[in-house]
Amino acid sequence: MIVVIDGPDPDTRARLQQISDPRLRVHELPESRGGANARNVGVQLAGGDWVAFLDDDDEWMPEKLRKQIIKGERTRADIVASRLIFRSPRGDEVWPRRLYEPGQSAGDYLLNRRGLAMGETLLQTSTLLVRREHLLAQPFRALPRHQDWDWIIEAVDVRGRTLVVHPEPLAVWNVGAHESVSTSKNPEPSWNWLHARRKVLSRAAQSGFLVIQIAPLYGEKQPREVLAQIVRELVALRASPRRWVQLLAMWFVPQSRRQQLRAALRRSGTTSP
Template identity: 30%
Template sequence: MDTKVSVIIPTYNRPQKLEEALDTVNNQSYENIEIIVVNDGSDVSYSTVTALDNPNVRYFKHSENQGACAARNTGIKQASGKFLAFLDDDDKWRQSKVREGINELETSDKDTKVCYSGVIHKNGNGDVKSVKKAKNRGWITDEILLGNFVGTFSNVIIEKEAVLETGLLDEDFPAWQDWEWYIRLSLDHKYTYNKSNNTVHVEHEEERMSSDSTRTESALYKMIDKHTDTARKYGLSKKFQSRCYSTKARYGLTTGNYDKAIQFSLLSLVLDKSNMHGLKILAAALDDGLGYRAIRSVKSLFHYIR
């Protein structure tokens, strides 16, 4: 019999999306799945979600909204499976996602506790924006410090024992909770991946509009404060901080906040002038016609860091 996998689905005010997420899990080729739905204090009814009557579905509700990571932590605490998987209610999995991930973990060495796959990114209209292939395995701390290539929570399958050793998600982080957690997990556990692009991440307008708020700026400084010492052990403190700034700059670019994109990409380049991520974001922001004053700022910066 297949080893039990607990799939944790946080949801908030989106019963229709939850129905679709439950269909995604129920269509998996893997048999032994426990589904844990955590309603994060929704103020709309979920009575129409007929799949909640399924005996394989366990349903929990927060009395008030606490955030998606608090909901995931509730799910982790309630899970009875040997392995944990997470699915945001607006993401999708291909049918082989769980089976291929578990097979990869069960055939890897004892230190390997986390598996991810490639991700297909779509916009709200269902059009494919990009495909991000999985590329790193083993002890990956030095690589994950320089950017979250693993993807969202929907892309990982983790042995529960590793979560108990590493600790729960940090609910104090208003954003970047996945990247922060992946760094901590990488300190004690090896990662692996399967080559299939088994996760479909759907980006909606509300996601884009909220991504470049004070939340990401707060997360930036929390991340630097929490993990710079770790990065220093790998000789990567400045590169890590630079990548944090350029990641923040990317949110500015994708939401049309070009002032922020320029501000934080410049800061990233002061710390590490070889940061191509920051340089590309800066070039893209300037290409959108921010004018002579912005160009002068760039020239001054490169004169300073040369």
């Protein structure tokens, strides 16, 4: 177990010093440089054939590594993910509802969603088990947002790495305790990421990213010029009728109302459209 502390943190260091176990190695960075750098440092320090990641606010199930290594060795996969328990103030849910299929484009799986509700598709970092050689060849890029998607899409769709997903929930994703980069409302990093990855993403993945990821970031402001820009992009991408319906819902139905509808659907046991 290698714990990389992203910059001086006396409280974390003191707590870790209370653990007397030779299997634990702690590496405190002299300054904070973000999660991507911390992960890359951990990969460099590791010595095994496989590397698994665990963000500091997430949890693993006791059998996670054993089950994933068995699946990875049996399938000869490069990357093994899993389902997880999404834990929020509203309760626990098992995500993703729709599993990644081997050989599928990672970009299409993650971004070309069929519905609006979160949790339909997911490949989260704390579920990943990756062959170390691939992480050394392809480090995480330091991005203000979408670091996880960026790495997975590059690995699978560009470099041809094989990905499989264990169907059991083997981790817990704790959400709601604090605001993270992924929950900030600044849309600029998402626009920048889309422009940088256009050559990799299909038209369906690009249109899905515009509607599901970028449009909601404008919240109640909803500038008309931004809507016009998104519409122009969708026309150029020849977006499907489903995508236009999604845009109408994401742009014109208030987030609070969408959340109420999703909560009602969850209570009724119905999958959101």
